[in-house]
Amino acid sequence: MEQVCIGVDVGGTSVKMGMFRRDGHLLKKWEIPTRTQEHGAYILEDVAASVQAACEEAQAAGQQVIGVGMGVPGPVESDGHVEVCVNLGWKDRFPARELSGLLGGLPVFCGNDANVAALGEMWQGGGKGYKDIVMVTLGTGVGGGVIVDEKIVAGRHGLAGEIGHIHVRNGEKEACNCGGHGCLEQVASATGIAREARRSLAASDRPSVLRQAGEQVTAKDVLDAAKAGDALALEVMETVAHYLGLVLAQVALTADPEIFVIGGGVSKAGPFLIDQIRRPYEEFLVISPKRPLLGLATLGNDAGIYGAARMVLG
Amino acid sequence: MEQVCIGVDVGGTSVKMGMFRRDGHLLKKWEIPTRTQEHGAYILEDVAASVQAACEEAQAAGQQVIGVGMGVPGPVESDGHVEVCVNLGWKDRFPARELSGLLGGLPVFCGNDANVAALGEMWQGGGKGYKDIVMVTLGTGVGGGVIVDEKIVAGRHGLAGEIGHIHVRNGEKEACNCGGHGCLEQVASATGIAREARRSLAASDRPSVLRQAGEQVTAKDVLDAAKAGDALALEVMETVAHYLGLVLAQVALTADPEIFVIGGGVSKAGPFLIDQIRRPYEEFLVISPKRPLLGLATLGNDAGIYGAARMVLG
Numbered sequence: 001m002e003q004v005c006i007g008v009d010v011g012g013t014s015v016k017m018g019m020f021r022r023d024g025h026l027l028k029k030w031e032i033p034t035r036t037q038e039h040g041a042y043i044l045e046d047v048a049a050s051v052q053a054a055c056e057e058a059q060a061a062g063q064q065v066i067g068v069g070m071g072v073p074g075p076v077e078s079d080g081h082v083e084v085c086v087n088l089g090w091k092d093r094f095p096a097r098e099l100s101g102l103l104g105g106l107p108v109f110c111g112n113d114a115n116v117a118a119l120g121e122m123w124q125g126g127g128k129g130y131k132d133i134v135m136v137t138l139g140t141g142v143g144g145g146v147i148v149d150e151k152i153v154a155g156r157h158g159l160a161g162e163i164g165h166i167h168v169r170n171g172e173k174e175a176c177n178c179g180g181h182g183c184l185e186q187v188a189s190a191t192g193i194a195r196e197a198r199r200s201l202a203a204s205d206r207p208s209v210l211r212q213a214g215e216q217v218t219a220k221d222v223l224d225a226a227k228a229g230d231a232l233a234l235e236v237m238e239t240v241a242h243y244l245g246l247v248l249a250q251v252a253l254t255a256d257p258e259i260f261v262i263g264g265g266v267s268k269a270g271p272f273l274i275d276q277i278r279r280p281y282e283e284f285l286v287i288s289p290k291r292p293l294l295g296l297a298t299l300g301n302d303a304g305i306y307g308a309a310r311m312v313l314g
Numbered sequence: 315m316e317q318v319c320i321g322v323d324v325g326g327t328s329v330k331m332g333m334f335r336r337d338g339h340l341l342k343k344w345e346i347p348t349r350t351q352e353h354g355a356y357i358l359e360d361v362a363a364s365v366q367a368a369c370e371e372a373q374a375a376g377q378q379v380i381g382v383g384m385g386v387p388g389p390v391e392s393d394g395h396v397e398v399c400v401n402l403g404w405k406d407r408f409p410a411r412e413l414s415g416l417l418g419g420l421p422v423f424c425g426n427d428a429n430v431a432a433l434g435e436m437w438q439g440g441g442k443g444y445k446d447i448v449m450v451t452l453g454t455g456v457g458g459g460v461i462v463d464e465k466i467v468a469g470r471h472g473l474a475g476e477i478g479h480i481h482v483r484n485g486e487k488e489a490c491n492c493g494g495h496g497c498l499e500q501v502a503s504a505t506g507i508a509r510e511a512r513r514s515l516a517a518s519d520r521p522s523v524l525r526q527a528g529e530q531v532t533a534k535d536v537l538d539a540a541k542a543g544d545a546l547a548l549e550v551m552e553t554v555a556h557y558l559g560l561v562l563a564q565v566a567l568t569a570d571p572e573i574f575v576i577g578g579g580v581s582k583a584g585p586f587l588i589d590q591i592r593r594p595y596e597e598f599l600v601i602s603p604k605r606p607l608l609g610l611a612t613l614g615n616d617a618g619i620y621g622a623a624r625m626v627l628g
Binding site: 132144146148153154155156157158159160161162163165166167178179180246247249250251252253254255256257258284285286287288290291292 | 446458460462467468469470471472473474475476477479480481492493494560561563564565566567568569570571572598599600601602604605606
């Protein structure tokens with residue numbers, strides 16, 4: 001009987017699921033809506049029912065589901081305790097233990113979604129072939145995941161890989177979601193890039209293709225304009241890349257992975273973004289000509305189900 | 315037969331050695347000079363002879379040496395390769411493999427000395443009882459070691475734990491040993507603290523007890539004066555603590571250990587130093603009320619032999 005595993009990525013809107021062979025081949029993927037009513041009381045039941053159906057289908061096809069991995073949008077303590085998951089309405093839960101109970105004792109593993117996505121990119125994405133990677137997700141916010149020796153470094157207080165909240169800039173007046181001022185996320189997230197552009201536009205009368213978008217300018221607008229050579233957009237991206245390079249150098253001098261894997265919406269700018277980051281990154285790492293590589297994520301929104309399934313394999 | 319292990323800490327002047335029980339009890343310690351002549355060609359032979367003698371002595375006492383751990387002052391790659399150890403004169407060596415050969419195949423493990431010291435503090439020092447610690451050594455330079463799940467995170471390019479070279483201050487004109495400008499080490503090492511004080515003294519005519527030492531002012535002078543309430547010395551320590559707190563917060567947002575263990579000569583200032591660091595550290599970690607503890611190292615110069623011996627236990 002072929003052994004397979006299931007990866008579950010619980011988001012605030014939908015739960016993505018995938019069934020995988022041990023070699024990382026995705027057999028099928030599907031999703032169900034996330035019922036956040038009544039403090040998310042039904043989420044695990046819904047997941048259990050969907051997994052149960054998939055297990056029965058697998059068995060009919062001569063496959064055995066050996067376990068389930070699950071990524072959740074919040075900190076997961078080392079004993080599996082989840083104190084709070086704002087987007088799901090959860091408080092004081094043990095998701096792995098509870099889901100395993102609903103599945104008749106099937107092994108279930110649970111991790112923070114950003115960390116789990118990093119594990120997915122290590123397994124079958126931009127970090128394939130490496131054992132030590134740090135993933136950086138540049139989306140609405142800036143997230144991260146640290147993988148050492150093929151395992152998630154979760155940290156003891158749910159802070160590992162929270163590189164979006166590393167302080168990089170003094171004098172920032174707006175507060176970050178975390179309560180800090182001057183976090184990387186405030187500059188390098190999609191939201192942050194757009195705000196940097198708005199500030200640059202407001203600060204002078206210089207011509208820029210970004211003026212037509214005005215207040216509605218997006219990170220994609222900025223990246224497209226920078227690629228096309230727009231001077232103001234290039235300056236914004238220089239600032240963004242400066243702080244990203246600084247933080248990647250800091251992380252290299254702490255965890256020293258083989259490769260940084262850059263993902264999230266902003267990373268769709270591709271090699272242009274990597275090239276922008278490379279110069280400041282290397283300037284802040286003059287200590288050594290050997291340093292972690294910079295690469296791009298490749299799994300997109302599927303990184304979560306890949307990483308969740310990979311947790312089952314230990 | 316009781317099983318014991320030997321820890322070896324190879325320094326530029328002397329090689330410290332210790333024999334330990336599995337429970338971490340130090341049975342005896344001794345040292346031999348480091349012969350750095352001819353590119354350090356004799357160092358491993360000298361270590362082997364001394365270890366051999368200790369093994370025979372142990373056997374006569376009914377003890378069996380199950381292995382040797384060794385810390386060396388330079389980066390050790392994951393395959394055990396040491397490209398260069400400036401202080402020893404070594405180039406292109408495999409110290410663990412070579413020493414094991416000289417000891418008739420006895421298991422030998424090798425790591426970077428700062429990382430090994432961190433493991434020692436985790437085992438029997440300021441990090442005892444914890445599995446995830448980051449050690450920060452404030453000495454002539456600033457070193458560090460990252461321990462996750464009781465194991466050294468060595469990194470793939472010898473950069474893990476090199477937190478002394480994290481960039482913290484713009485506009486620094488003097489270059490750091492690493493070639494960078496504005497590294498933590500330039501502010502927070504003993505050398506850095508003394509320089510900050512010299513700069514402060516030169517920048518104004520304000521009265522300070524440090525004026526009598528003048529150009530000869532040391533980090534200890536600054537710490538003593540700050541403890542005694544000297545305003546200028548307190549300002550210097552505020553700057554130092556600001557950057558230390560910033561870097562500890564950055565490391566917490568990457569590796570999130572249970573505790574930071576602060577060692578090295580500067581840490582002799584004790585709880586006063588920890589109190590100074592705590593405020594900026596917490597300010598840069600407003601994201602979470604739960605964060606890594608701050609503590610002091612307790613093993614002093616013996617951390618290296620403890621950690622080296624601990625490597626034998628896996």
